[in-house]
Amino acid sequence: MKYVLAIIGLGVASALWKLIPLWTGSKSKKDWWRGGSGCGESVILFAVFVSAFGCEHSTELTQSTRNIMGTPISVTAPTGMHATVYEVFRQVDKDMSEWKPESPLTIVNQNAGVAGVQVPADLFQTLKKSIEIAELTSGAFDPTWASLWELWNFDGSNVVPTKAKVDALLPQVDWKKVELDELTNTVFLPEPSSMLGLGGIAKGVALNKARDALVAQELTDFMIVAGGQVLVHGSKNGKPWRVGLRDPEKEQTAYFTALELTDTSVSTSGNYEKFFMKDGIRYHHIIDPKTGYPARGVKSVTVISQDATLADALSTALFVMGVKEGLSLVERLSNAEALFIDEKNALHQSSGFTF
Secondary structure, X not given: OOOEEEEOOHHHHHHHOOOOOEOOOOOOOOOHHHOOOOOOOOOOOOOOEEEOOOOOOOOOOEEEEEEEOOEEEEEEEOHHXXXXXXXXXXXXXXXXXXXXXXXXXXXXHHOOOOOOEEOOHHHHHHHHHHHHHHHHOOOOOOHHHHHHHHHOOOOOOOOOOOHHHHHHHHHHOOHHHOEEEOOOOEEEOOOOOOOOOOOOOHHHHHHHHHHHHHHHOOOOOEEEEEOOEEEEEOOEOOEOEEEEEEOOOOOOOOEEEEEEEOOEEEEEEEXXXXXXXXXXXXXXXXXXXXXXXXOOOEEEEEXXXXXXXXXXXXXXXXXXXXXXXXXXXXHOOOOOEEEEEEOOOOEEEOOOOOO
């Protein structure tokens, strides 16, 4: 698939802002989705804006927003189809949130070191996919990142955990120790203090499921925005959907690129949505699961893939891996492309992600 990118001047982007909705969400410490392969993907698609330029007179598609999974979920589709999307997201949230006391994932975490827990099929398959991506990325994406959750707080306290505290919890972060029994859909965490967190992949799962539900009802044209993830299908009045990417050095309404897309998904992880400054150092929420500290070398990573689950998890993993290792991985994949912005604001893209 070819992706056409149109470069937009910041002045034009500012004007377009009056026409294009911006989906963002406030994130609290307990917003379970902030996780990711390393403590949270923040993926706000550089602060994404999405629309179909020149299609403002459409009468068939309507837009609405609900807050689910701790982030705004926005749907552009025929009015009668919105509820279908929201129900999918609520069910995924119910099954895969580690912060809901009654969720199957919470029960798995509560039984760490005690006993295996039989879980719903969808949760089991998501955990299985998480382990596969962990292996693919050599642990840059790690669903056991949640073991580090309490070390990092972005609520304004600006506390950097001591190396001793980080070192004490790092042994709990190891995707290889997760035991999955496919015969019984049972999950077991042998380490008593280990935790699973699916914030870096669950929204992608929900996007795929919502897409499938709409397509099953013979719907062809729609868009779903879930925090930093966007899924588009078909077109709007015969034109591709456009997804704008924010300049990480500018305010949220400044964009430098518009992607013309159809039948695909986009996910961006960035270091600027959740962070604090301490002694001149930026500490952001994309934590390297191997070190326990924020990943360095990259400001943002955007992934395009028809598989929203892969795009969701891979954007954070590539951020952790860095430009060289990350690009090497993407070039070996047939179903994903990526764009990196490094700490010097240089752009690096995979061969299929051309300007």
